[in-house]
Amino acid sequence: MKRILLTLLMMSLLFLGGCWDRTEINDLAIITGAAIDAADDNQIELSVQVFIPRALSAGRGSTSSGGNLTLVKSAKGASIADAIALLQTKIPRKIFWGHCEVFIFGEDMAKRGIAEEMDFLVRHPQPRERAYMFVSKGKAAKTLELRPELERYSSEVIREMSDMHIGMLVTIIQLKEMLRGKSNAAALPLIDVMPPPNEAKGLETAPYIMGTAVFRKGKMVGEINEKATRGVMWIRGEVERYTVTAKLKNVQGTVSLNPIHSDIKFIPSIRNGQWQMTIKAKTEGDVVQNGTNLDMSNPEMIKLVEKAFQQDIEDRIELALKQVQHEMKADIFDFATDFYREYPQEWKAAKNNWDEIFPNVKVITDIHAYVRRPGLVTLPGGIPEEEVREK
Amino acid sequence: MLEKGKISAFQMGVMMYPTIIATAILSLPATMATYAHNDLWLSPIWASFAGFLTVYVSHRLHQYYPQQTLIEYSCQIVGLIPGKLIGFLYCFLYLMWTGQIVRNYAEFVVGAFLFNTPIVVVIASMILVCVFAVRGGIEVIGRAALLFMPLFVLPLCLMVLLLLPDLDWQNFFPVLENGIVPSLKGAVVPHIWLGEFWLTAFLFPLLADSSKGRKWGMLSVLAVTITMIATNLFSLFLFGSDVSSMLYPLMIASRYVSIADFFENLESVVMAVWVLGAFVKISVFFYVIVLGSAQLMEVTDYRPLVWPIGFLIVLFSFWGIPNMIVFNYLDETSLPYYGFFMQILLPLLLLLIAKLRNKPQRMKSAA
Known part of the structure; x- marks a missing residue:
């Protein structure tokens, strides 16, 4: 019995030692x-x-x-x-x-x-x-x-x-x-x-x-x-770190922000045969450069910046939509899946015509941009105090 | 009794878990996705009824014939010749299935990892290990299952955790897009896996605390169902509707892990887990065939049967399976029918006859 066991054990070496897929x-x-x-x-x-x-x-x-x-x-x-x-x-x-x-x-x-x-x-x-x-x-x-x-x-x-x-x-x-x-x-x-x-x-x-x-x-x-890509990434919710430099209305210079967090939601809707997509975005950022003469500790001024911030994102999204949706007619934002999830029955009827529907989908943007922190200084860093605009 | 050893009900529950899950989590998510699309998470729920039912039936039969396995009491229920025939059918079915399980295991190992290794080596080495386990008896298998359980479950949980950032829960919608029918269709194949709980008909007599047998059997079904729902949801969230086109979604998921650029390529972990699970699964099936055929032939010891049956399993892993395509095709076409017959219909029939036979007896003893 012992001898048989020993033979068996030695036989198992055959399985342990050799490996066909050994590659140095x-x-x-x-x-x-x-x-x-x-x-x-x-x-x-x-x-x-x-x-x-x-x-x-x-x-x-x-x-x-x-x-x-x-x-x-x-x-x-x-x-x-x-x-x-x-x-x-x-x-x-x-x-x-x-x-x-x-x-x-x-x-x-x-x-x-x-x-x-x-x-x-x-x-x-x-x-x-x-x-x-x-x-x-x-x-x-x-x-x-x-x-x-x-x-x-x-x-x-x-x-x-x-x-x-x-x-x-x-x-x-x-x-x-x-x-x-x-x-x-x-x-x-x-x-x-x-x-x-x-x-x-x-x-x-x-x-x-x-x-x-x-x-x-x-x-x-x-x-x-590259510029329109940012818009596409905004729509796809892939924006992670980059700087938005916005030009404010009636103010000289620009303000740059680092968005730190953004949250995108798609709300598809079909009304009277009109396919419509609402893009809801909420984003927050910190001021990293203030090239204007605005006082960044003033809530009123921040509101102006927020408005410009929002406008900049809207412009980018519009640029992306214009090129991708209207010129190339390619649904790289995957609106199709959003419609399918919300309106499975309508989607079933329309899926073969999606290539014709997509360029006509009405896109509404609803962007909320917030400035959370002014950075390490409040007043513009490079101009004398008298020139700072407080209102 | 041929088997002198005893296991606890808890050990049986633990043993059954990898016995079902080991093969279920690798290829079944894709099968369910083929039919149920993004309702695939519902299919295990429907399929779990098969599991609860078989545990219930096998436990009821166990109550009628506490010391006997399926092979023995089927002779008492339907008479010697038909009973032996049924016993033979089950032994043969499990022999065939074990061959398929071993082949499935080996195809996965060879197709995804050891490309140059002859498949017979992978199959034979697994059977060799299982032979030792089966010769050791049910206690050895029970303890091995207990030992491997955490090693089997924890890596899977870890993988899910590591992939959390890549999951997109929106793939969940729309729910019940085409009504309930697709998810029911998706349950057709997995119900065979849950029906494999019919193996408990062989295990209940071996329990030291058989009063807890049903409880742990049911809990095991529940655990299996939850695991299947979880893996289905996980693959759905990770791959979207594309799950159906993958042969082994979970393996691909493990390759997708990438944390901080260096914690990646975890498929060898899945492979190790899969080998452990497959070992328990094959050992349990193997043991049931050996015990069943020993009782069928009424020999005094089952040990001499282990080697020849092991050899037969190796042969069955080649017979009738020319390639993986036919294998998967048979899984979806013929398996649900005869599996349903053997695991649901026949047990129910046995229970019905047993009930009719035992009723007058009980009344007589009461009188």
Whole structure:
């Protein structure tokens, strides 16, 4: 009996010792960012940014930042999966997607349609659902080749920027929800490369988020600039930290505020066949710069600032609506879902005509902006007391 | 009795919880979402009736035949030959299901984690561990379940907590958009999972404190229902109507966790939890088959049966399941029918006959 048990125990070693999926880290090519561009003949070109671990350990002692931490390889194929197979023949290590946090579509690719390639990203077990998605102005691959000065590699730059909510932040899962959602529209942050300070530095620059790419039915139909993006983010309730600089009526100079908290509500309504959306927003902020001669300790003056604050947000929202709702006719605010939740029956009847209804949805904004704190000084910081306006 | 060991009613309740939940939380949210859309949280409530009913029925039968399991008392209820036939049906059903459970477990492990490992290795190693547990008897399984319970529940709670910032409770609306029917349709498949509480028909005679058996059985059903509602709501809030397109929503949720840029990629935690849960689930089913077939064949010890049945389970995990697509298809097409028959109709029928048989006897003894 004991002998049998011993044999059994030893046999179990077979199961414990061997592991088919053992992969040493020095057999992996860790991808930090990927770019998908359109190529001829309906093909795609996949470029990947591969992390070079040796550069990290060697570069520690030296003072120059010249050492490249990543290398970029690309391959053409019928789809991402096909291109990876070709790419693998050019890289001596096994391609590993688990740390790829940035996927960039080239502008041409985005215009051709991203649906086919999205399937790979959600179906393959390796890409992370939280990876961020972008569209690049021009070719996406060039972004990966940049050598930013502050971060270790360019995909980290845009990831960090997205985390600050400067532009929109869209993960794979969120993009999937948008593409499969009721509105038939999607939006992705649009990035571009900052022009290098001088010719000699060439690639030593970084990408930045310049606006938003707007998609309809999986195809990019247009782009909006940084200013209108703020409006879109206001409507989507994604604004986190940025500064509102408002021009007051009949007053010289501007006042800047840091909104610290905002609360957005959508109230859809259908009256006599007129689809209407009320956007209710409440926001609070602190004064960070007062370029006017107003006394910030005076409640009357604060009211003026609040009014300008409110006007500025309204303008931005209107700008976004004008471009997105009326020109591109893409429901990236997902009004469709709001209507569906409130009016499921009406929605069922109208959902096939949503593309015609959406541009005609009447949008009413109801914004309440409050100034909570004047900052560390009350009176304008740079002018003599006599010039301060108290009324 | 073949089994000398005894477990407490509380242990049975704890044991049944992962036995149902282990496979229920991974693929069922998607199945329910397919039919019930955003009313998917209602489906477990409807399905829970199946759970409460089976516990009730199995406990009533236990009261009629306190020292016997289903295999034994079915012979007394409907006669020797039909009773043996019913016993064989259950043993065979559980054998087939255990094969499917093991396959489901292995497909998940291979499809999402160990891509290059042959699936038979994953299956065989799990069965090997379960063989040791089953040979140890019900006490070993009961204690293992008790030990693993917190390890199974806490990581899941932790995951929900970590994903709170990503949840959008507005996905809850509109409630009952198409009336109550979609949520009822969504309950068709999960009612099989809750009906698996019929396993208690084999466990009640093993209880040291059988008076508390029904209470803990019911509480276990309640816990399972609440867990299913919670995981359904959680996946709905996180993924919206998109839950239905995912094979393993909870695994994807665990990958979605990202706190402060470094606390992320928690899917290995879900994997570990899933292995623990699957171990308890497979062991319980395995044990019931072994005990059931030993009683069916009226042998004096069930231990010699453990290895051959373990081997059969490995075979059943391949037979009739060419791929995951067919597996999921069968889960939604044939399983609800025969599952309903075996777990709801047949037990009710047995109870009815048992009632008719026992009534005159009781009157006689009173007279």
